Amino acid sequence: MSDWHTPGGQLDPLKVRAAYPILSTTPGGRPLHYLDSAATAQRPKAVVDAVSNFLLTANANPHRGAYTLGGDATAAYEGARARTAAFLGVPAEELVMLGSATEALNLVARSWGRANLSRGDVVLVTEAEHHANLIPWQQVTREVDADLEFIPVDDVTGEILWDRLEGLLKLRPKIVAVGHVSNVLGSAAPLAQIAPQIHAAGGLLAVDGCQAVANMPVNIPDTGADFYAFSAHKMGALFSGGGLWARAHLLNEMNPIETGGDMIREVRLRDATFAEGTQKFEAGTPDASGTVALAAACDFIDDLGREQIHAHEVRMLERVLRELPEALPDARILGPRDAKDRIGLVSFSSDLVHAHDLATILDRRGVAIRAGHHCAMPLHEQLELSATARVSVAPYTTDEDLDALFDGLRDARKIFAR
Numbered sequence: 001m002s003d004w005h006t007p008g009g010q011l012d013p014l015k016v017r018a019a020y021p022i023l024s025t026t027p028g029g030r031p032l033h034y035l036d037s038a039a040t041a042q043r044p045k046a047v048v049d050a051v052s053n054f055l056l057t058a059n060a061n062p063h064r065g066a067y068t069l070g071g072d073a074t075a076a077y078e079g080a081r082a083r084t085a086a087f088l089g090v091p092a093e094e095l096v097m098l099g100s101a102t103e104a105l106n107l108v109a110r111s112w113g114r115a116n117l118s119r120g121d122v123v124l125v126t127e128a129e130h131h132a133n134l135i136p137w138q139q140v141t142r143e144v145d146a147d148l149e150f151i152p153v154d155d156v157t158g159e160i161l162w163d164r165l166e167g168l169l170k171l172r173p174k175i176v177a178v179g180h181v182s183n184v185l186g187s188a189a190p191l192a193q194i195a196p197q198i199h200a201a202g203g204l205l206a207v208d209g210c211q212a213v214a215n216m217p218v219n220i221p222d223t224g225a226d227f228y229a230f231s232a233h234k235m236g237a238l239f240s241g242g243g244l245w246a247r248a249h250l251l252n253e254m255n256p257i258e259t260g261g262d263m264i265r266e267v268r269l270r271d272a273t274f275a276e277g278t279q280k281f282e283a284g285t286p287d288a289s290g291t292v293a294l295a296a297a298c299d300f301i302d303d304l305g306r307e308q309i310h311a312h313e314v315r316m317l318e319r320v321l322r323e324l325p326e327a328l329p330d331a332r333i334l335g336p337r338d339a340k341d342r343i344g345l346v347s348f349s350s351d352l353v354h355a356h357d358l359a360t361i362l363d364r365r366g367v368a369i370r371a372g373h374h375c376a377m378p379l380h381e382q383l384e385l386s387a388t389a390r391v392s393v394a395p396y397t398t399d400e401d402l403d404a405l406f407d408g409l410r411d412a413r414k415i416f417a418r
Contacts, residue, residue, distance in 0.1 A: 004304050011304060011312040017396040019044045019300075030366030033401040038183055038345045038392030039370050041214060041236045043293075050296035051238070051289050062288050063262055063279075077288040080295035081278075087298035088230070088245060089219035096244045096251070096278045097291050101210045102132040104229035104244035105177075107281060108206050109136030111254040112227075117174055119145040124173040124203075126151040126160050127382055128182050131375045133208040137177060149173070158185050158334040158383050165194055169201040176203050180223070181211035184376045184388065185335035186317075186342040188212070195224025204250075210234050214394075215313060215344040217306040220245055232290060237297040241290035244281075251277065258283040309395045314339050316393040319402055320346045324391075327409035328353070334388065345392035347374070353412045355387040361415065362408040369405070 004019075006012050017023050020042045023032055034042060060073040078092075085092040098104050113136075117123065123137050127150050141148045149171060152161050160182070176198050181188050191207065198205050206227040212218050214235040220228045227250070232241030246254075256263055256274060260283040266273045274280040301309065317339035324331050324346065331348045349355065359371035370390040373380045380386065391405065 005308065009308070011308040011395055013312060013396055013398045016304065017398060019046065020396055021045055021048075023396060027366070028363070030364075031404075033365070033367045033404040035391045035393065035397065035401060035405060036368045036370050037214075037394035037397075038211060038234070038390065040233050040239070041394055042396065043236050043238075044297075044300050046300050047236055047238075047293050047296045051293045054289050054292045059289075062286055073288055077286055077291055080288075080291040083295035083298055084243065084291070085245075087302065088213070088228075089221055090245045091248075093277055094245055094248050094251060096246070096281045097241075097286060098243055098281070099240050099287060099290075101208065101229040101231035101242045104242055105132050105206070105208060106136045107244055107254075107257060108177075108227045108229070108246075109140045110257045111281075112204075112250065113137070113140040113175070114144065115253070115255065117141065117144045117146045121146040122149055122171045122173040123147070124149050124151065124168055124171070124176040126178055127153045128158065128160055128185060128376060128379045129177070129179060130183055130208060130210070131377070133177050133179060133206075134378070146174075147171075151178075153379065153382060155383065157336075158379060159187060159336065160185070160189070162190060162194065165197065169197060169203070172201055173198075173203045175206055177206040177208070179208040179211065180218070180228075181209075181215070181343040182335070182376075183211050183345070184347050184374050184379055184390070186345045186347070187335050188216075188341075188343050191223040191225060199224070211344060214301065216310045226250060232294040232297065235294065235297045236300060237293040238290045240287050241294050243294075251281075254281075256280050256283065260284050262286070304395050310343075312395060313344055313393045313397070314342070316397050316402065317342050317344075317346060319399070320391055320393075320405075323402070323406050324348065324409070327406040328413055334383070344394075345390055347388040347390040349385050349388045353416045355389040357416070358389050358409070358412050361412045362405065365404050365408045365411075367401075367404050367408050 004015050022042050058072040058076050060069040062074040062077040082092040085095045178189050195205050204226040207225040209228050210231040213230045228245045233239045263280045263283040264272050265275050330350050330352050333348045355371035372387050
């Protein structure tokens, strides 16, 4: 074990917290208790240093300059791609580096979807999907007159009813698009179980992995996915960054949806020949510094230990699930009731205190949580909720953070019970 761990091998969040400079700041004059990592994780100093080093020593345009600095930039960029690919367990030549997971999911829908879907074909998603894994399929199915169908959720807990999948697969969907981990429910999709069923029905599996890769061990080949998208900023890298892994034969069959410099082999006045592999999807100047940051984030996560991160977060979630109903007795908790079945977060509502009011009251104690529909409006409408409050944990979450959370919940209860 490294310096980040206790003698018993558990992650020590106090030691980890020291690696994040922002966590020692006092926004509004209050100590920061950051419980919104599911939206954006904080950046460790190691990531900031890696970006600074690149900008100060190798700042040039990758793939273009025939001079030493340009070669250094290309080596850093492609090295970062290879490091990220190794983190995910996939070949580097199958990993497209993009600006976000949203861009990656749109690439699947707008490139593969437009080329392979036609009138009467079926696309299957869950009712719990993040908008980024729903709206692109809404648009593409509308354009080609295909059908969009849904795996339903439980009306009370919101949990996805995976037992309905077998019946829906009789529709022979061309593609099934699901989140690896729901950003509202915290539950993980049984990808290894459903992938063979989907493939047997003749479909492909596209996965939004944003909430998974930072909080649990993920080896993409083990999931059975055909497409897998992820986001850099949820891993502690920069806001811009993320990627799409796709099976090599699928990438070869897909056309780019953005065109310009660097994604071409040859350009003539009236036509062009595109580059092969991942490069044809990376038009324009690549975000080299963002990719370097992503690789540094992968290094830092592996240094902490993905199993250890997950185990620490489960311990934090166990306490949230146990003490949240004590601090706010009318809380309606969405998703699994066992912390071992959750990844990174707990969403809840209260008839006593609206989620936005709750977030405002907690902010007075320096507690940062998320309030709203979390880019999952259809799920909230299905559950007849206008908004929920979401607490999300990370390797740097401490018991003191949760103490402040529960104290704030008790304050809110007193205020609105008057």
